[in-house]
Amino acid sequence: MKTLLTATLALVFCACSSRPVVRSTEGRERWTTPASAFTDASSARKKIILDVYTDWCGWCKRMDRDTYADSAIASYMEEHYLAAKMNPEREGSLTYSGQQVSHADFARGLGVRGYPATAFFNEKGELLTMIPGYMKPKEFMLVLRFFAEDIYLTKKWEEYAAAEQARETGTQ
Secondary structure, three states: OHHHHHHHHHHHHHHHHOOOOOEOOOOOEOEEOHHHHHHHHHHHOOEEEEEEOOOOOHHHHHHHHHHHOOHHHHHHHHHHEEEEEEOOOOOOEEEEOOEEEEHHHHHHHHOOOOOOEEEEEOOOOOEEEEEEOOOOHHHHHHHHHHHHOOHHHOOOHHHHHHHHHHHHHOOO
């Protein structure tokens, strides 16, 4: 009986701590599954942001706490993106380009080699880029705007980032 109770408590703890809950400004859950994001992106006319994380990753937890929870980031993402989270170390699959693929294989296909990693897709589900590592809110907002506002179609990242930095410091 004691073993069963310990196992049940461990299972509940893992289920509760496995994925941080980040709520929108209206209090609803704003993260979806990759499968739902790819299914809904076209009709929602929104790009997809995919947060690839693991349960043990300290930088993933920090990105949730500092970046995704930032009110400006949360608000902007909610307006412009379908936001999905995926832990490739857990079971799960999705259909991408007509093929059923596991989360682990999908992450490998994106080129994920460490965590956190953030992938951006257009409304058709086509990969725009995959960015490895933690990003602070300020730099993350630049990336969000670069893709959401289709700036990537007319400018290179370096040109855009330099112009934004010059605008911010008043050295245009």
